[in-house]
Amino acid sequence: MSLKEDGPSVAIVGVTGAVGQEFLSVLTDRDFPYRSLKLLASKRSAGKTLTYENRDYTVEELTESSFDDVDIALFSAGGSISKKFGPIAVDKGTIVVDNSSAFRMDDGIPLVIPEVNPEAMAGIKLNSGKGALIANPNCSTIICLMAATPLHRRAKVTRMVVSTYQAASGAGAAAMEELELQTREVLEGKKPTCQIFNQQYAFNLFSHNAPVLSNGYNEEEMKLVKETRKIWNDKNVKVTATCIRVPVMRAHAESVNLQFETPLDEAAAREILSKAPGVVVIDDRAANKFPTPLEVSNKDDVAVGRIRQDVSQDGNYGLDIFVCGDQIRKGAALNAIQIAELLL
């Protein structure tokens, strides 16, 4: 991030969280230009000093007047904060990039992965005097669609069966700490501390902790179903998902089975994915080297491998792929800042 007089004024809401901290790292990495920076958090964190790029910032309490003269606000403080303060910021003329699920499915709110559907936010301009909300998709959706979209563009995906392997980070920094603590406890033969989740996470896995809806899907799974339709602007695409939390720190993996309207062979798919922006292909069959969460941790690109023609579908109408992406980075902070970059 670099101070530039003609850059936007930026605010980060929820700066002390895992994604909030990652916003700062990504802004630096991408040399995002800014005129001023405001770090906002809850009353509990207000008053803390954060040093960022050799300057000291005092964390300010988020209030209704926080957004005076803020051009871009990056929100990652949970859905209820977004619901309350997002519209207040918009009223002040701020463009809000919101990492929560509060507005994602609202009509008129763009839900954007910059490599996938930048056109969805075409009407939104900086310095127009008009505020706006742009929603960041759910981490699992972003990581899945980074790989599926280039294939969808070529052969039209008609159905997608997704099983996820989700990291602790999706539940926040405290969940990552609990996974580490529990693992130490289990190795010492102690009873694991279960505060964030209601069961042992160390050396275990479990169905995603999001509430389960009346159709038996949990909210995390229905995000994949619904957000895919909105992002692809395709009401007919069929998606099912099973979301599982695995004892991994900060990157998600997803096993994705694809059905296409027109045939697509695996060589063409590999070629398409190798040229896709933000995607790296790791698919060395002889060496048994494929994407892993560890490999993509702290990296920007989503990795895809295990690209193969689905033996359960006739002709070349199906593919299986395996995708890994950093949950905090491309799954949250990086994607939000790429959205902000589209505004510049």
Place this chain on the structure above:
Amino acid sequence: MSLKEDGPSVAIVGVTGAVGQEFLSVLTDRDFPYRSLKLLASKRSAGKTLTYENRDYTVEELTESSFDDVDIALFSAGGSISKKFGPIAVDKGTIVVDNSSAFRMDDGIPLVIPEVNPEAMAGIKLNSGKGALIANPNCSTIICLMAATPLHRRAKVTRMVVSTYQAASGAGAAAMEELELQTREVLEGKKPTCQIFNQQYAFNLFSHNAPVLSNGYNEEEMKLVKETRKIWNDKNVKVTATCIRVPVMRAHAESVNLQFETPLDEAAAREILSKAPGVVVIDDRAANKFPTPLEVSNKDDVAVGRIRQDVSQDGNYGLDIFVCGDQIRKGAALNAIQIAELLL
């Protein structure tokens, strides 16, 4: 296990391995009757004394004459040992229950899950003077089909998309030890020891380490595809699988998407599964309580939950389920001993 003069004489091949040890536990738990017991292993382990049910046994080296007067031999010492010594035992009139993949797909060799297809071994009799080979399916196949078969019987499965979450135990006791060692090392900030697998396993996951075939599937995945067809005696059932190793000790999980020939609603599916032998339903949506690997560890039953109508399929032609089973127990030792029980 109990000494009975009219029981069979039993040999265990590979008694010092993870599954070999589990054979002993399961024989005890099920009070399996036997006339005599022979514990066989490689030269390296021969001469060791094992105390079992208050008797001392000397582990004997596996040789061509090991099977004189052995009625039932339980093999779990890897494919090459089975290939060499399985036929030798059969020639001596022994009935071999083989836990390796050596003979599973051979014509004329029954591949059996006792709850699923006991009829496949109908021609094989103890004390007939005729030896025989019976193959134990792969752990992932057993665990998947324990849940899928009761539904298949009702509504005929036409296609199955499986993603696995496989424990360390499938790669043997040394892999379990490596996972624990690596986890300690990572927590201490040390470089993890990678001897069994060529990459970090602690707080990570990776595509199953089985060799990858020319169609891009690894051998573990193709076992699910091919063994399902043989066990169900249905050449047309379509299966695809993505097999992933996760940092869990001894129980596998599987996300299974099912397509049916005739409609099956989730209430009927839950009813069918709740009555299926060897299956327990854990499916409490309100409490977010579903099967976990930890919950089924050291247990006989396969647990199934997340039973729901697939939103990506029209009508009631699809279901998603999530299955967990102990890899060493129902995935290997228990299933083999249940096969032996069918012989009694």
